[in-house]
Amino acid sequence: MLSLRVILSLWVCGLMLATVGARAQDAAASRSLGASTEIKSCLNCHDDPKVTGVLHTAHSVKGDARTQVDTAGCQSCHGDSQAHMAKPAEGQARPSPEIVFSGPHTSPTEQRTKVCLDCHEGAARTHWQGSQHAAADVTCANCHSSHVVQDPVLSAVSQAPVCFTCHAEQRAAALKPSHHPVVEGQMSCSDCHNPHGSTGPHLLVGTTVNETCYGCHDEKRGPMLWEHPPVQEDCSICHTPHGSVQASLLKQRAPYLCQNCHDSTLHNSQPFSGASIPGGSAPSRMAVLRGCLNCHSQVHGSNHPSGIRFAR
Ligand code: HEC
Ligand code: HEC
Ligand code: HEC
Ligand code: HEC
Ligand code: HEC
Ligand code: HEC
Numbered sequence: 002m003l004s005l006r007v008i009l010s011l012w013v014c015g016l017m018l019a020t021v022g023a024r025a026q027d028a029a030a031s032r033s034l035g036a037s038t039e040i041k042s043c044l045n046c047h048d049d050p051k052v053t054g055v056l057h058t059a060h061s062v063k064g065d066a067r068t069q070v071d072t073a074g075c076q077s078c079h080g081d082s083q084a085h086m087a088k089p090a091e092g093q094a095r096p097s098p099e100i101v102f103s104g105p106h107t108s109p110t111e112q113r114t115k116v117c118l119d120c121h122e123g124a125a126r127t128h129w130q131g132s133q134h135a136a137a138d139v140t141c142a143n144c145h146s147s148h149v150v151q152d153p154v155l156s157a158v159s160q161a162p163v164c165f166t167c168h169a170e171q172r173a174a175a176l177k178p179s180h181h182p183v184v185e186g187q188m189s190c191s192d193c194h195n196p197h198g199s200t201g202p203h204l205l206v207g208t209t210v211n212e213t214c215y216g217c218h219d220e221k222r223g224p225m226l227w228e229h230p231p232v233q234e235d236c237s238i239c240h241t242p243h244g245s246v247q248a249s250l251l252k253q254r255a256p257y258l259c260q261n262c263h264d265s266t267l268h269n270s271q272p273f274s275g276a277s278i279p280g281g282s283a284p285s286r287m288a289v290l291r292g293c294l295n296c297h298s299q300v301h302g303s304n305h306p307s308g309i310r311f312a313r
């Protein structure tokens with residue numbers, strides 16, 4: 002004969018199983034994507050953390066009317082998408098949302114860009130239209146990740162790798178011995194470039210190369226008592242901004258750099274001293290080691306009364 006105790010525990014077990022069963026049924030019902038014809042909210046079906054990350058970003062600030070998170074947060078970027086949210090017709094595939102940013106159903110570039118610009122036109126994006134990136138069919142989501150808590154392109158330590166996915170040449174340069182501290186995360190590409198468009202050449206933040214450089218190297222701006230014309234004209238005549246095997250980001254080293262322009266018959270163009278001619282094997286003392294810079298050390302210009310030759 003079964004004891005009361007055994008009967009009781011069987012009963013409890015049965016009750017538990019029934020509860021678990023009911024819960025399982027609930028879960029199944031809530032995951033049956035679009036089983037009813039009723040329109041469900043996006044989060045009913047999209048609860049993958051890769052998607053819900055967006056709820057922890059600036060686009061989901063509760064109470065910020067601009068991001069509309071209380072009502073239609075997802076729709077602000079993906080479009081109204083009523084057809085996507087409803088149960089598909091029998092035997093039909095679920096239609097995609099109005100705007101899809103990746104994968105096989107990706108929407109046309111103009112559409113993906115427009116939805117972001119609707120809220121973000123102006124400010125840093127004033128010159129987006131007609132910019133090199135817009136002209137090359139690059140869109141906002143090529144650089145921005147909207148569903149991750151920290152968008153990598155917004156931080157100096159993680160920005161460059163995003164740019165390097167398309168700009169391999171600059172990646173190679175950034176790894177050369179002399180470079181701006183970009184790969185070290187102390188500076189970013191966007192310190193010199195506005196990727197959204199600019200009034201300067203090459204998407205530079207300044208209206209010219211020099212205005213961009215003066216932002217940090219103001220001591221080179223002048224005016225100087227004795228100016229060296231190429232310095233005032235364009236720093237990139239002698240420097241390459243992304244990286245060089247020469248010290249000080251130079252395109253070439255002295256004396257060759259200087260001899261591109263100073264090629265008179267005077268000392269500045271003689272790689273070999275006259276004393277050694279006709280053999281010509283002894284290097285001129287003007288050109289040994291850093292040659293020109295040993296004497297003309299103020300190559301960016303001089304404020305010394307007798308600095309006309311940039312020697313002081
Ligand atoms: C009733 C369930 C359901 C609802 C509600 C729903 N989705 Fe989906 N969604 C799906 C399914 C199923 C897929 C197919 C791909 C998959 O397995 O994720 C999908 C795919 C997507 C995709 C990828 C589209 C593609 O074609 O590659 C996006 C983007 C998306 N949904 C966004 C949304 C947004 C935004 C909302 C709210 C406006 C929403 N979904 C509401 C079920 C739903
Ligand atoms: C700020 C704009 C924005 C908001 C708001 C937004 N998304 Fe997205 N969504 C994107 C972008 C851009 C992508 C492309 C991948 C990426 O950048 O992470 C994407 C990708 C997706 C994908 C993968 C398929 C695809 O289109 O690439 C799904 C699914 C999705 N979003 C659903 C949602 C849901 C659900 C919500 C609301 C909880 C939402 N999104 C809110 C911009 C947004
Ligand atoms: C419905 C309007 C709206 C849409 C659409 C929208 N955004 Fe935003 N976005 C905002 C608001 C509001 C903020 C909060 C920052 C602010 O005060 O401007 C923001 C912030 C951002 C930020 C800064 C985030 C941060 O952490 O500082 C980026 C980057 C951004 N959006 C990119 C995008 C991209 C890319 C798209 C298109 C895929 C997009 N946004 C679509 C309204 C929008
Ligand atoms: C080539 C890469 C790239 C593209 C394309 C791009 N962005 Fe950005 N975006 C950045 C970078 C880098 C920053 C950080 C800028 C900084 O630190 O000054 C940024 C910052 C932002 C910010 C936050 C700071 C601010 O200026 O308010 C918003 C909003 C934004 N982008 C929106 C957009 C929109 C909208 C588009 C498409 C029209 C877009 N971005 C296209 C790289 C890009
Ligand atoms: C110190 C300022 C500075 C930084 C930092 C910088 N750039 Fe530049 N970039 C320039 C200047 C100046 C030019 C135009 C003159 C030149 O190329 O010599 C330029 C040109 C470019 C060009 C066009 C090159 C061509 O040959 O037409 C690309 C692409 C570019 N930069 C990408 C990047 C990327 C990606 C990063 C970050 C890894 C970056 N830049 C960091 C100053 C900078
Ligand atoms: C999806 C690919 C892609 C990404 C990501 C990207 N770019 Fe570009 N970028 C291009 C294309 C394509 C062009 C136009 C063709 C060219 O000049 O190489 C361009 C042009 C440029 C130019 C202008 C070149 C010139 O000669 O005027 C600069 C500067 C630049 N990108 C900087 C950046 C920076 C900084 C980032 C990261 C914040 C970035 N790009 C991310 C594809 C990309």
Ligand code: HEC
Pocket residue numbers: 179180181182188192193210213214215216217218236237240242248249250251
């Ligand atoms: C956002 C600030 C910033 C801007 C803009 C900037 N630089 Fe620099 N520059 C730096 C920093 C930081 C260093 C590194 C200093 C150090 O390592 O002590 C540096 C170093 C240099 C060096 C010396 C490199 C070496 O290996 O010793 C040269 C040359 C240089 N910059 C040229 C330029 C030129 C040319 C431009 C304009 C295209 C420019 N910089 C724009 C911040 C900047």
Ligand code: HEC
Pocket residue numbers: 211214215218221222229231232233235236237238239240249251255294298300301
């Ligand atoms: C005529 C060639 C030439 C031009 C043009 C030029 N530089 Fe230089 N720059 C040099 C040389 C050579 C060195 C190395 C000096 C040395 O090693 O003593 C140097 C070194 C530097 C350094 C690192 C050492 C220091 O003096 O701080 C910076 C920063 C720099 N240049 C910035 C600039 C900026 C900014 C411009 C544009 C306004 C510019 N340069 C234009 C030739 C030039």
Ligand code: HEC
Pocket residue numbers: 229230231238239255258259260261262263293294297300309310311
């Ligand atoms: C892009 C051409 C160019 C480069 C490269 C160049 N210079 Fe010059 N340099 C000039 C010009 C132009 C003048 C002004 C000449 C004049 O006023 O007659 C000048 C003037 C000078 C002067 C003063 C000479 C005088 O007649 O007043 C000295 C010294 C000088 N440069 C040294 C150098 C050194 C050292 C280098 C290499 C680090 C160098 N330059 C690189 C173009 C250049």
Ligand code: HEC
Pocket residue numbers: 256259260263265267268269270271286287288292293294295296297310
């Ligand atoms: C040993 C020191 C010294 C070295 C090294 C040197 N110079 Fe000079 N340089 C001078 C002096 C001193 C003058 C002024 C001569 C005068 O006023 O008659 C001068 C004048 C110049 C001038 C003005 C025009 C001229 O020819 O008189 C230029 C340009 C010049 N140097 C360029 C160079 C270049 C380029 C190099 C490297 C190949 C170089 N210098 C190496 C000391 C030097």
